[in-house]
Each structure stands twice: as C-alpha cells, then as structure tokens.
Amino acid sequence: MSIFYDQQNNIFHLQTHHTSYQMKVDSYGFLLHLYYGNRTEQQADQFLVYRDRGFSSNPCDVGEDRTYSMDVLPQEFPCLGTGDYRNAAFVLQQADGSWGCDFRYVSHTIKKGKYSLEGLPAVYASDKEADTLEIVLKDVSKDWEVTLLYGVLPEVDVITRSAIFRNHSPEQVIVEKAAACLDFVTGDFDVITFHGRHAMERNRERSRVGHYAHVIGSRRGTSSHQYNPMMILAAADTNEDQGQCYAMTFVYSGGFEGSVEKDQMNQTRMLLGLQPQQLRYPVAAGESFVVPEVILSFSNSGLNQLSHQLHQCIRSHVCRGRYQSVVRPVLVNSWEACYFDIDAQKLYGLAKEAADLGIDMLVMDDGWFGKRDDDNSGLGDWYVNEEKLGMPLQELIGQVNAAGLKFGIWFEPEMVSEDSELYRKHPDWAFTIPGRKPVRGRNQLVLDFSRKEVVDHVYEQLCRILDHNHIEYIKWDMNRSISDVYSHVAGEQGRVLYDYVLGLYEFLERLHENYPNILLEGCSGGGGRFDAGMLYYTPQIWCSDNTDAIDRLRIQYGTSFGYPVSAVGTHVSAVPNHQTGRSTPLQTRGVVAMAGTFGYELDLTKLSTEDKVSIKEQVAQYKELAPLILNGRYYRLSDPYTDDIAAWQILSGNQQEVLFYAVQLETHGNMPPVYVRLKGLREGVTYKDTRTGQRYPSDLLMNIGLPLSSATQEYQSYQMKFVMV
Numbered sequence: 120m121s122i123f124y125d126q127q128n129n130i131f132h133l134q135t136h137h138t139s140y141q142m143k144v145d146s147y148g149f150l151l152h153l154y155y156g157n158r159t160e161q162q163a164d165q166f167l168v169y170r171d172r173g174f175s176s177n178p179c180d181v182g183e184d185r186t187y188s189m190d191v192l193p194q195e196f197p198c199l200g201t202g203d204y205r206n207a208a209f210v211l212q213q214a215d216g217s218w219g220c221d222f223r224y225v226s227h228t229i230k231k232g233k234y235s236l237e238g239l240p241a242v243y244a245s246d247k248e249a250d251t252l253e254i255v256l257k258d259v260s261k262d263w264e265v266t267l268l269y270g271v272l273p274e275v276d277v278i279t280r281s282a283i284f285r286n287h288s289p290e291q292v293i294v295e296k297a298a299a300c301l302d303f304v305t306g307d308f309d310v311i312t313f314h315g316r317h318a319m320e321r322n323r324e325r326s327r328v329g330h331y332a333h334v335i336g337s338r339r340g341t342s343s344h345q346y347n348p349m350m351i352l353a354a355a356d357t358n359e360d361q362g363q364c365y366a367m368t369f370v371y372s373g374g375f376e377g378s379v380e381k382d383q384m385n386q387t388r389m390l391l392g393l394q395p396q397q398l399r400y401p402v403a404a405g406e407s408f409v410v411p412e413v414i415l416s417f418s419n420s421g422l423n424q425l426s427h428q429l430h431q432c433i434r435s436h437v438c439r440g441r442y443q444s445v446v447r448p449v450l451v452n453s454w455e456a457c458y459f460d461i462d463a464q465k466l467y468g469l470a471k472e473a474a475d476l477g478i479d480m481l482v483m484d485d486g487w488f489g490k491r492d493d494d495n496s497g498l499g500d501w502y503v504n505e506e507k508l509g510m511p512l513q514e515l516i517g518q519v520n521a522a523g524l525k526f527g528i529w530f531e532p533e534m535v536s537e538d539s540e541l542y543r544k545h546p547d548w549a550f551t552i553p554g555r556k557p558v559r560g561r562n563q564l565v566l567d568f569s570r571k572e573v574v575d576h577v578y579e580q581l582c583r584i585l586d587h588n589h590i591e592y593i594k595w596d597m598n599r600s601i602s603d604v605y606s607h608v609a610g611e612q613g614r615v616l617y618d619y620v621l622g623l624y625e626f627l628e629r630l631h632e633n634y635p636n637i638l639l640e641g642c643s644g645g646g647g648r649f650d651a652g653m654l655y656y657t658p659q660i661w662c663s664d665n666t667d668a669i670d671r672l673r674i675q676y677g678t679s680f681g682y683p684v685s686a687v688g689t690h691v692s693a694v695p696n697h698q699t700g701r702s703t704p705l706q707t708r709g710v711v712a713m714a715g716t717f718g719y720e721l722d723l724t725k726l727s728t729e730d731k732v733s734i735k736e737q738v739a740q741y742k743e744l745a746p747l748i749l750n751g752r753y754y755r756l757s758d759p760y761t762d763d764i765a766a767w768q769i770l771s772g773n774q775q776e777v778l779f780y781a782v783q784l785e786t787h788g789n790m791p792p793v794y795v796r797l798k799g800l801r802e803g804v805t806y807k808d809t810r811t812g813q814r815y816p817s818d819l820l821m822n823i824g825l826p827l828s829s830a831t832q833e834y835q836s837y838q839m840k841f842v843m844v
C-alpha cells in the first residue's frame with residue numbers, strides 16, 4: 120500500500136518509490152497541504168507556521184485566534200470564500216448570486232487500484248500498480264460535497280489528482296473555476312512552460328517565479344498550439360541532471376489555465392485546471408461535476424529524470440489499445456505530396472513506390488470526400504467523392520493492399536464548411552451566435568459536439584466508411600480554434616465548451632471500442648491539441664505542421680519534456696522545406712524523424728535513385744531500432760536554444776544499448792571540437808560503437824563526452840549505436 124493514514128494526527132501520507140506527499144486534516148476540519156518532495160518516513164505537520172497577519176482574515180470558528188488564516192496556510196483545495204485571497208482552485212456561485220464555499224473534511228477511503236473518471240480520460244493502472252485515496256469534504260452550510268481523488272503510482276513516481284463536486288442541495292449552483300493546486304511554503308522557483316504558434320509549437324521558456332501571477336492557458340476550446348497544458352516548477356539551480364523539479368500535466372484537451380504565483384509570505388502556489396473564461400457550469404440539485412485530472416510528478420535529479428517519469432506514465436498508463444506499445448507502421452502521408460490534388464492514380468503511385476521502399480502504410484489525407492478541392496468547402500460531408508478519386512474507395516484500398524501496404528484515412532469530424540450539405544441541412548449544428556455573423560477559422564465552422572445528435576450523426580457517417588472499407592489508421596484532425604460558443608439547445612452557455620470536450624471524448628471512445636484494430640493519430644493543425652487527454656484515445660499525435668528538420672529539433676525538444684517519443688508523429692519531407700524554404704540533408708531529416716513514430720510526407724514518385732536507396736536504408740534502420748526508440752529512456756543531451764548542436768540519446772532499460780543522435784545547428788570556420796556527454800550509462804564499463812568497433816569507457820563518455828567528427832556540410836547529423844561490452 121502506498122497510502123497511509125495516521126489517525127492520531129489526521130495525516131495522510133502518499134508514498135511513491137522516491138517521493139512523499141502529505142496533507143493533514145486540522146482541528147477545524149480544513150485539509151492542509153504539508154509536503155511534496157523527496158521520500159521521507161517523517162511527518163511534516165510541525166512545519167506549519169501560525170502568526171497573526173494583518174489583513175489576512177480568519178474563519179469564524181477559530182474565534183479570537185488571529186494566527187489562523189486560510190490566506191497563508193498551504194491547502195489542498197483552496198476555494199473562494201474561506202478568506203484565502205490567493206488564486207483559488209475552486210470557485211462556486213450559489214443560487215443567490217454570491218460566491219462562497221467552505222469545504223471541511225468528513226471522511227476518507229483508501230482503495231486498491233486507480234480511480235477512473237466518467238466521461239473523461241484518466242491515468243489507468245492495475246490494482247498492483249496503484250492505490251486511490253478519496254477524501255470527502257462537505258460545505259459547512261450547504262449540502263455540497265467534494266470528493267478529492269488521489270491516485271498513487273509508486274513505481275512511476277506519479278500522483279494524480281481529480282475532484283468530483285456533488286450538489287445535494289435543492290438549488291442549482293454554478294462552477295466557475297476548477298483546478299488542482301500545489302502549495303509550497305518554501306522555495307525559490309523557476310517556472311518552465313511551452314509556448315508556440317501554428318507550425319512552431321512547444322518552445323521552452325524558463326522564467327523566475329516572483330510576486331506576480333505567471334499565467335498560461337488556452338481560451339480556444341482546445342489545449343492549443345500557443346501553450347501546452349504542462350508546467351514545470353524547478354528550483355532555481357535545477358538543470359537536466361540535478362536539482363528538484365515538479366511537473367503538472369493536464370489530462371484534458373479543452374481550454375485550460377495554469378498559473379504560478381508567489382504570495383505575500385514568499386510561498387508559491389501552482390494551479391492547473393479548466394480555463395475559467397467562458398466556464399459557468401450549472402450543477403442542478405442531485406447532479407455532479409467532474410474536474411479533469413492532473414498528473415503530478417517530482418524529481419530530485421533534474422529535468423531528464425522528471426521527463427522519464429512523465430514518459431513512462433503516459434506510455435504505460437495513459438495511452439491504450441492495440442498499438443500502445445508496439446512499433447507503429449511506417450507511413451507515407453499524401454498531404455505534402457499532393458495537398459488537395461489527390462486521385463486514385465496518384466495515391467496508387469505513392470503506394471507502389473512506398474512498397475519498394477519498405478514503407479508499411481499509405482495515408483490518404485485531406486481532399487477525398489464531399490466537394491473538397493480546397494479548404495473552403497466539404498467538411499461535414501463524409502462520403503467518398505468517387506468522381507474525384509476516379510474509383511470507389513474499396514477498389515483503391517484493394518490495390519494499395521495488393522501492393523503490400525495498409526491504408527489509412529484523414530477525417531476532421533468536429534468541423535463543418537458553410538458550403539456543405541451538412542451545413543445547409545443543419546445550420547444550427549454549428550457554433551454560431553443568433554444575430555451575429557460567426558468568426559471563421561480556415562473558412563470553416565465548428566460543430567456543436569456538446570449535442571449528442573451531432574456527435575451521433577458524424578459518428579454514423581464515419582462508420583459507413585469504416586465498415587465498408589479496410590481502413591487501418593485514422594488521422595483525426597481539428598483545424599481551427601473555437602469561437603462563437605453558442606449551443607442552440609443548451610440553456611446555460613457556460614457549460615458548452617466543457618460538454619464539447621465530453622462529446623469529443625465520447626466519440627473517440629466509441630471508435631476505440633468498436634474499431635480496436637484501427638490506429639488513431641491525433642492532429643490539430645499539427646500539434647495544436649498535443650495533450651495527455653488526447654493520448655488516452657490516440658497513442659500518437661502529429662507533432663507539428665512544420666516538417667523542417669531544424670525547426671523540428673526545437674519543437675521535439677520542447678515536446679520531450681512532457682511526452683514520450685512513442686506519442687510524437689514525425690515525418691521526413693521534401694526540400695526545400697514547404698514551411699521554411701530550408702534545405703537539409705536527407706540523412707538529417709531521417710535522424711530527426713526517427714525520434715518519433717516515423718514516416719514520409721513527400722512525393723515518393725519524384726525521388727532520385729540515390730534518395731530511394733537512402734530512404735530504403737532509413738526505413739529498414741528505423742524498423743530495426745524502433746522498439747528501443749519507442750520504449751527506451753530518452754535523454755536530452757544539449758539545449759538547442761543555446762548550443763551549436765542538438766543532441767539526444769535513447770538508452771535501453773538494462774543500459775546495454777544506447778542510440779546517440781545529433782544535428783549540427785551552426786557551422787563556422789576552424790570549428791572547435793564538439794564533445795557531447797552521454798547520460799545514464801552503466802558506470803565502470805566499456806561501450807562499443809557498433810559501426811566502427813571503437814570502444815569507449817562509459818565514465819569518460821559521461822564526463823568528457825563523445826568527440827564528434829567535424830561537420831563537412833551544413834546541418835550535418837550524427838547517428839551512432841553503442842552496446843555495452
């Protein structure tokens with residue numbers, strides 16, 4: 120058991136292999152946070168400090184004791200209304216329009232196994248791998264209840280949090296904010312966040328936490344390109360290899376808000392939860408509201424270790440299905456090869472070339488359905504445009520299969536074009552505000568997935584295609600931010616964005632259950648919805664619409680802080696690159712794309728003979744190394760923002776095998792030698808370069824570093840495999 124309750128002192132102690140998390144029910148019934156960090160066997164309650172603080176209010180039941188204030192005490196579930204003026208984790212508006220709630224401890228249960236959440240994705244684990252703590256809190260004056268859920272996964276050093284609010288009172292209340300909270304009474308921290316834009320996602324940014332709110336989030340209805348719903352709080356001296364750091368990862372794909380703020384007593388509060396703007400969720404008498412899950416993890420040995428914990432959690436306890444831990448098919452996607460200009464002949468041409476090169480699957484991207492020759496029409500009409508394709512889909516798939524390839528297809532189920540049969544028939548199924556002209560994005564509107572009949576209709580359209588064709592992969596796309604949030608059936612519009620995400624998840628769950636053999640890849644204009652919520656349904660996500668190998672180095676570097684290589688969709692594309700105009704060697708493009716699920720996104724029929732030979736080798740090499748690439752331990756070896764080189768390494772669990780990759784970002788005359796230090800190797804042994812046979816003492820590889828040969832061309836890449844001898 121990893122959850123302990125000290126009845127005498129009312130202390131809960133959650134333990135993973137290397138971490139401890141403690142909280143206490145105090146004499147007033149408040150649930151105070153005590154500690155999160157290195158594993159300890161001691162209890163931290165004596166470290167709470169009580170002083171009279173001016174302008175920090177006191178709950179009524181503490182009487183004259185002005186040293187007791189929720190404004191300064193560390194808490195598990197800080198609500199607006201108890202006299203805590205810091206950023207609240209939970210805000211409730213009651214029927215009379217006032218805000219206020221005051222939840223106190225009632226009871227708790229400790230269970231084997233990991234809780235799950237109705238309608239929402241959540242970390243899963245067997246009864247042997249996890250335990251659950253449920254703490255029930257009740258409002259002091261209203262019949263409202265909150266169950267705080269804690270999942271403890273000792274082996275992965277992960278603790279998850281969620282909460283369920285239940286309204287047992289006769290009146291409806293409104294949830295205006297819901298998040299998970301981590302309070303720290305000491306510490307000087309930096310916050311590391313991942314910001315970006317379309318085609319340039321997850322740029323790492325590290326800032327000092329000060330006496331101001333550092334807020335990230337998305338108001339777009341999706342987790343967004345602009346900020347990833349993952350944050351790291353790191354001690355100021357923490358780096359990749361040493362120091363303390365904490366992660367919070369949201370298992371949710373809609374709007375979110377994350378914040379870090381130092382309070383008046385230099386204490387730090389970190390929150391991650393639902394985006395409060397446009398959230399007003401009505402909870403009627405007898406109803407409940409589920410707060411999406413947050414994954415917490417702590418590392419005492421730097422950021423690489425923290426990432427390993429998150430990777431393992433997502434790979435083994437978030438991703439599901441037949442493809443969860445197997446090598447995914449190497450694919451060729453038609454998008455950058457043909458864009459909208461596809462037909463059966465071209466697709467078959469790609470497939471034939473692909474077969475010669477050892478590629479496993481052809482993916483027919485956008486342009487095959489309805490009236491769809493550009494991005495101005497057709498979305499919502501999910502029937503095959505046989506006239507454009509030149510033959511029935513079944514026949515094309517038959518040919519592709521006969522050539523030895525699997526067949527995959529692109530859908531964008533959440534969207535509708537105004538120029539579509541679906542929109543003409545059901546204009547009220549799109550988000551539009553009565554009396555206003557809607558804001559368009561990519562010239563399309565968003566379907567109201569908070570409505571069951573809309574989800575059902577699109578689902579049935581997809582089934583008609585899937586049931587009659589041998590399709591083995593779906594790319595699920597979503598190509599605009601949501602606006603004009605108005606559901607023509609919902610009363611309270613503040614529920615719509617949350618219900619939309621539930622509708623999306625329900626759709627994906629149906630696909631997952633009814634088509635277990637289809638591999639799903641998530642996508643939202645590339646990596647605009649790259650989050651742990653989507654990864655519960657789609658074990659891989661197209662990382663970015665930017666396929667330029669050099670830009671990808673930073674995008675994939677940022678992504679690697681929170682997400683495993685097995686989740687990252689990566690393809691080799693043509694040069695000059697379509698997004699940046701940059702030319703890079705084919706080998707470099709291959710090296711970069713190998714840090715992911717691998718594939719090609721170019722016209723294979725236009726390749727030179729020389730490139731075909733290289734691609735054949737790349738594909739064979741990827742297939743040989745993929746089990747290690749996808750399941751090994753990924754280490755960042757350099758910082759592509761400051762170093763001339765981008766380098767990373769993948770280590771097998773038993774430390775026997777190491778894959779080393781690097782790309783030279785800058786080349787100059789008379790270059791000083793570049794050494795890259797390897798990490799995590801077994802000490803005191805020798806590793807051999809499998810190609811040259813050269814032997815290296817492991818300690819020196821880790822302390823001096825691997826000397827790289829000088830670059831002879833721009834963006835030269837390095838790729839080596841070492842085995843322990």
Ligand code: GLA
Nearest residue numbers: 454484485642643644645664
């Ligand atoms: C998005 C995706 C691309 C491609 C296009 C098709 O931008 O990210 O990979 O599928 O849509 O319209």
